[in-house]
Amino acid sequence: MRAVVVLFPGLNADAEMIRTLELAGAKVSTVWYGDTELPAGTDLVAIPGGFSYGDYLRCGAIAKVGPIMNAIAAHAARGGYVLGVCNGFQILTECGLLPGALTRNAHLRFECKDVFVKVASEGPFTPATGSVLRLPIAHGEGRYQATPEVLAKLEAEGRIALVYATANGDVHDAVNPNGSVKNIAGIYGGPSKNVLGLMPHPERMSEECLGGRDGITLFEAVVRRSRVAA
Numbered sequence: 687m688r689a690v691v692v693l694f695p696g697l698n699a700d701a702e703m704i705r706t707l708e709l710a711g712a713k714v715s716t717v718w719y720g721d722t723e724l725p726a727g728t729d730l731v732a733i734p735g736g737f738s739y740g741d742y743l744r745c746g747a748i749a750k751v752g753p754i755m756n757a758i759a760a761h762a763a764r765g766g767y768v769l770g771v772c773n774g775f776q777i778l779t780e781c782g783l784l785p786g787a788l789t790r791n792a793h794l795r796f797e798c799k800d801v802f803v804k805v806a807s808e809g810p811f812t813p814a815t816g817s818v819l820r821l822p823i824a825h826g827e828g829r830y831q832a833t834p835e836v837l838a839k840l841e842a843e844g845r846i847a848l849v850y851a852t853a854n855g856d857v858h859d860a861v862n863p864n865g866s867v868k869n870i871a872g873i874y875g876g877p878s879k880n881v882l883g884l885m886p887h888p889e890r891m892s893e894e895c896l897g898g899r900d901g902i903t904l905f906e907a908v909v910r911r912s913r914v915a916a
């Protein structure tokens with residue numbers, strides 16, 4: 687698989703994104719936000735986390751107009767894989783590649799800790815429905831919100847990818863770290879669930895020395911997919 691990591695000024699999770707993709711078996715290159723094309727043969731576009739443009743206006747609101755975004759939208763429309771982690775997820779909702787919005791955490795604090803997420807829908811990145819993963823979060827604007835119509839569509843189409851849960855997979859308010867509606871931690875978009883946005887950082891749980899390998903399983907899954915398709 688050929689993966690491309692997109693660099694915007696202010697991101698801080700690009701190094702671990704590149705390393706995790708390489709560990710998962712992808713051939714990785716980078717593009718800068720001012721580029722207008724993706725390298726030929728790109729299978730996966732990964733937008734890392736951080737603080738693009740210092741989170742001015744809203745997280746992701748300036749990055750969404752970066753010249754590279756048109757090429758990413760075209761790639762997603764063709765069924766190409768796109769992954770947005772944390773600030774990457776915020777950029778994908780801001781530009782409309784994923785529905786809904788990520789707003790200030792309900793408690794108005796930056797939240798940085800490990801959480802458990804349950805797979806609500808299997809897909810190109812996610813393992814079997816009901817699987818539980820331990821992943822780190824680090825965000826101030828991670829409260830997912832959407833209209834009742836959008837939520838109904840996400841549910842009906844199996845596009846709610848991950849929900850905050852207990853280690854046993856129970857989903858309730860007490861384990862919701864930011865007030866997201868329906869405990870949503872990640873959603874699928876695109877014509878074939880080929881776009882995934884999530885607030886937790888799977889690339890920061892990719893090796894035993896980081897506390898576990900739950901995160902890298904998402905990358906390994908999509909790398910396997912592209913090998914099967916090739």
Ligand SMILES: NC(=O)CC[C@H](N)C(=O)O
Nearest residue numbers: 735736772773825826827
């Ligand atoms: N780790 C991140 O990507 C942080 C995202 C964003 N800057 C926020 O605080 O919500």
